[in-house]
Structure formats: structure tokens, C-alpha cells
Amino acid sequence: MAFHARGQDFLNELPEIHQDLPVSPQLFQTLFSLTSDQSSSSLVDIAKVIEKDQGLTVRVLTMANSAYYGLQSQVGSVHRAVMILGLQEVRKLLLLLNIRSLEQRLDADIFDVSSHWRHQVDVAHAVKIMAGHAPGTDPEELFTIGLLHDLGKMITALYRPDDWKAILALCAAKNVPLFVAEDAYWGLDHALIGAMTLKSWFLPASLTEPINWHHAPGLAKDFEVQARMIRLADVLVRHQLDQHSRDWPEKNLPAKDIRDLRLPEDLEQNLIPEMRASGRTDQFLRSLGIAA
Numbered sequence: 001m002a003f004h005a006r007g008q009d010f011l012n013e014l015p016e017i018h019q020d021l022p023v024s025p026q027l028f029q030t031l032f033s034l035t036s037d038q039s040s041s042s043l044v045d046i047a048k049v050i051e052k053d054q055g056l057t058v059r060v061l062t063m064a065n066s067a068y069y070g071l072q073s074q075v076g077s078v079h080r081a082v083m084i085l086g087l088q089e090v091r092k093l094l095l096l097l098n099i100r101s102l103e104q105r106l107d108a109d110i111f112d113v114s115s116h117w118r119h120q121v122d123v124a125h126a127v128k129i130m131a132g133h134a135p136g137t138d139p140e141e142l143f144t145i146g147l148l149h150d151l152g153k154m155i156t157a158l159y160r161p162d163d164w165k166a167i168l169a170l171c172a173a174k175n176v177p178l179f180v181a182e183d184a185y186w187g188l189d190h191a192l193i194g195a196m197t198l199k200s201w202f203l204p205a206s207l208t209e210p211i212n213w214h215h216a217p218g219l220a221k222d223f224e225v226q227a228r229m230i231r232l233a234d235v236l237v238r239h240q241l242d243q244h245s246r247d248w249p250e251k252n253l254p255a256k257d258i259r260d261l262r263l264p265e266d267l268e269q270n271l272i273p274e275m276r277a278s279g280r281t282d283q284f285l286r287s288l289g290i291a292a
Helices: 002-020 025-034 043-051 054-064 078-085 087-103 113-131 139-148 151-159 161-174 178-186 190-200 205-212 221-242 253-260 267-278 280-287
Strands: none
Touching (some): 002 087, 025 043, 025 087, 043 054, 043 078, 054 078, 078 087, 139 205, 139 221, 205 221, 221 253, 221 267, 267 280
């Protein structure tokens, strides 16, 4: 129980992470407020909010002009970036800037940033393709959820490195999935840690709840479909690309989720090859400054 209390203490401290961020949680709150159904704000208003931070403006433009977006001409202003890319894409860029800034203090000996991001981006692209077969889902929002679904792993490794190493050791010793080892160790998992961190950044439930429950979608209530899609993408990427089958012992899980979500029956065979053929993962990693 001592370690469970330690886990609860960690959850209580997560809101303090915002002090280490280049983009304030208040900016995200403002952006979501400006784009709510009740808001009459223009794209110019939204761009002005971002442009108040010169360093942030430079980072957004650098990423917007990367090869990943393949724009025909250079984007020279945040206003034009918002116009061309759309607000959802710009919000995603801001989130990624926050997370990338935290990584600089990670101990490379205990956390492989490149492997972490390749998995995140693979899952994001996989679930976006899946969303094209699932009416009523938002492909771009699911892409963002995919990018963030394992944020809690990085947060744990950064702020609780000794606990992270102990969890990895337990995972190996017991030969169990990471989220099972986490729960046994301190009564919570990386999904909850990531969701709680993002909640403290004032992100909406449509993003945080699927992340919170992507290992237990049946508990996600209004966001069960999104959580199941993230879990399915995670399973397929791990089985077919990462070769971490231990993380998902349920051998029939992909077929069951594909059936329940009414996705194409041949998805399991075609999804990853389709995603790989596009080359989008490598392009996205390069846009983040990560060697593909």
C-alpha cells in the first residue's frame, strides 16, 4: 500500500508540470474557448493569441513548413498557418511543442525517445486510416489521441525515473503487459497519468477520456468507440511492427474489435501495409526533429 500512496502523490503533483512547459495550459484553454460553438472569434483572433509569444510563433512556423505538410509555398505567418492547416492541426503542433520540450531532460538510458515517438506516430496514422471506415468518428481528433496515448510513460520516466525502472523490472520479471505491472506496482497506469496531465492542460474530455481508458475501453462511457479504436491501433502496431506481443496477450482481440467496430474484415492484414506504403510516419518524425 505504501507504493499505492506514492502513486496517488504522483497524480496530485501532475498539475505542477505546467511550470515546465513553453506553452501555457491557459493558452490551450483560450484556444478551445475561442473555437467553441458559442464563440464568434475569427481565425485572425486565434492567430493573434498565438503570436503573442514570439518563440512559439517561430516553432509553429518551422513545423508548419516541414516536408510532412507538403505545402506548395512557405507559410510566413501564424494567421496563414491557421488558415491553411486548420485550427485542429495548429493545436496539435502546440501540444507536440510542449511534449518535445519536456523530453530534453529525459535520461536516454531509461527511456528511448525515438522508439516512443515512432510507436505514437504509427498508432496515430493507423487510427486515422481506421476512422475513414468508421462514420461518426473524427479522424483528426483520433490522430491527436494516437499521438498522445502513451504520454504517461514519458511523464513517469521523466518525473519518477526510479519508479519507472522498477515498473519495467516488474514487467520483465512477471512477464506481464506494462499496464498490468504499473497497476500492481502503484495502483495506476500510464493511461491515467497521461490523461490527468492533459486534463491539467485544460484539454477536453474528447481527448483525455479515450487516452485514460485505452486499456479498458468498456469503462470509457461516451468515448468507448474512440478508446476501442486506439486500443485496436495499438494492438496492430505492436503485433505487426513493434513485435511486443507480450503487451497484448489477448490473441483474439484484434478480430473482436474489428467486428464490434464494424470495420472491414481485411483491416488486420491491410492496415499496416497501407500505412507503411504512405511513408507518413517517417515524414512526421522528421517534422519533429526525430531521425526516421
